[in-house]
């Protein structure tokens with residue numbers, strides 16, 4: 001670790017313990033134990049304060065570092081840009097902002113405009129506000145409701161939590177904003193938990209459940225439907241056949257705007273540029289954040305279709321007819337400069353193709369583990385975005401308890417392999433081990449990760 005002595009690092013740990021409030025952490029154990037500080041990264045690997053090497057199977061913990069660590073060309077692109085012009089906010093544009101928007105749109109046929117912000121939550125809020133403004137402009141405020149799914153997650157702010165389908169995250173933070181309505185999820189493996197779910201054509205049936213909510217609420221009150229293409233934190237839930245086609249039909253039928261949250265799936269994670277492109281969907285909004293610049297800079301985008309954009313300029317004589325919103329750091333140029341280079345790397349290194357091949361390998365390895373370990377009830381995934389759901393009994397599908405799922409994650413960490421598990425706090429829902437390595441993963445990396453999981457499962461459930 002360049003330039004830092006053991007004493008320096010011990011000071012860092014003390015400063016962290018004394019002053020940093022970590023995300024998602026109960027801090028009591030840190031009073032005696034040690035917080036983990038990630039000090040350095042290169043490619044697929046990171047090193048902690050004790051010099052221990054880990055292979056990172058979760059791209060920076062939260063599905064973000066798609067092109068891996070230590071990319072000099074991204075650092076250079078950001079350095080050059082911020083020395084030339086780091087920031088100008090408000091109504092102006094920037095060179096990297098314009099060029100990245102053009103590049104991004106070349107990957108998203110049918111989409112037209114990029115609105116810059118900083119986080120996934122913020123990008124989603126922008127889309128929600130656009131939906132509300134459209135409702136006011138065109139429908140006297142009536143068509144303002146935003147539908148979201150059980151198990152989906154759209155962010156940590158109060159409005160995005162109002163569209164949050166994971167109750168365990170929301171407990172203790174209400175009351176939430178009005179006008180957000182929950183619709184049922186679509187999860188083949190757990191369809192037995194849904195009354196009336198059929199054996200055949202489950203996908204179409206599940207989409208029809210959304211239509212029932214629309215009819216109950218009144219289609220003239222529903223402005224948008226917001227969905228993750230593959231649900232991430234809710235358990236790596238891939239959609240069954242027929243689902244998305246029917247969802248699209250329903251949105252078209254009732255003139256409901258389709259908002260696809262690509263904060264996790266976006267920019268290559270599923271082996272295509274955007275998750276929705278796997279399913280032939282025509283969105284009105286696409287929001288993205290994590291993989292856009294692989295965590296080298298904070299950037300998010302709310303991308304809209306031309307149809308949506310045009311609604312905000314159709315009557316220029318009305319002084320109120322524009323999107324009256326701002327994001328200060330939407331004017332930072334580091335974000336689009338990093339994003340541009342990030343995208344060039346994915347293209348030049350053919351990382352989408354690698355993601356498809358390595359994703360297949362990851363799924364096959366996990367399926368092989370399922371043959372050996374009966375605690376694996378289901379294996380799911382799309383590209384390098386995979387999950388293995390743990391159950392106590394394959395017949396009843398009783399979810400594995402948080403403690404033992406946590407023990408598997410901890411055992412892997414001990415072995416120097418960082419894997420994830422989706423929100424383990426609610427045993428009935430959060431029992432899925434998650435794997436989302438950088439898109440540069442090699443066959444050896446994938447095997448190293450799943451071999452560690454094999455050993456961990458053997459020790460915890462052996």
Ligand code: PMP
Nearest residue numbers: 119120121153154155232263264
């Ligand atoms: N949408 C999805 C699908 C997410 O997984 C997340 C973050 N995990 C968000 C939105 C919110 O992104 P952020 O934390 O950058 O606000």
